[in-house]
Amino acid sequence: MASSHCFENPPALEAASGGGVVVDDFGGQKTYITGSAGSKAAVVLISDAFGFEAPKLRKIADKVASSGYFVVVPDFLHGDPYDPSNPNNPGMWMQAHNPKKGFEEAKPVIAALKEKGVSSVGAAGYCWGGIVAVELAKAHEIQAAVVLHPGPITVDDIKEVKCPISILGAENDHLSPPELIKQFEQVLSANSGVAHFVKIFPGVAHGWSVRYNDDDEDAVKSAEEALGDTIDWFNKNLK
Helix, strand or coil: CCCHHHHCCCCCCCCCCCCCEEEEEECCEEEEEECCCCCCEEEEEECCCCCCCCHHHHHHHHHHHCCCCEEEEECCCCCCCCCCCCCCCCHHHHHHCCHHHHHHHHHHHHHHHHHCCCCEEEEEEECHHHHHHHHHHHCCCCCEEEEECCCCCCHHHHHCCCCCEEEEEEEECCCCCHHHHHHHHHHHHCCCCCCEEEEEEEEEECCCCCCCCCCCHHHHHHHHHHHHHHHHHHHHHHC
C-alpha cells in the first residue's frame, strides 16, 4: 500500500516546463528529452505519482543532462498523474497505475536508447518510479540505479538487485522508514557483487528530493544534495 506521504505537496504541472523537448513517441512513450543526443551514457528518470510534467523533475533532468548524459523522462502514467481533487484517489489511482506495468514499458525505452548508440543506461526513480527502477535493476536492464524515497519495495526486492544501486531515504518517512532503509543496506553489504550507496537524509520527509518548498532553504539544500549524490552515482557507474 502507498502512504499518504506519496501524494502530499502536489506540484503545479507545466507541459512546457524545462529546457528540453517533448516527443510523442520514444520507445512507445510520450517523453521529455534533454541533453546531448550523441552521449553514449543515458539516464531514464521515472516520476513519482505526479508525472513527467512536474517542473522540478524536469529541472532535475536538465541538471543530470548538463553532466553529459542523454536524459529521457517517459510518461509512464499516460497523461493521468495523481489528482488530489479526485475523491476516489489514491486507491483507484494506484489500481490503475501498477509499477510493474511501468517496468514493462521501460524496456522498449531502454531498447530505443541502445538503438541510437547508447552503451550504458542508468535509471533514477522517485517513490512510484523507484519501484520501477528497482525492477529494472533486478532484470539486467540497466547498468546503475538510484532510488529516492522509495515506494513500497521490500528486502526481497533488494536481494534480487543485479547492478550498482544507490538508495536515498528520508528520516521522516512512514512508507520507507530509516529502519527499512538500513535493512536494505545490510542486504546490499552482504552481496559483494553489487556496489551500493545508502544514505538517510536528516530532517526531511518522503518526497523531499522532488517536491520541496522553494522558500525553505534547508529543503532546497537537501534536494540539491540528493541530486548531487544521484549524479555522482551515475558518474561512477555509467562513464
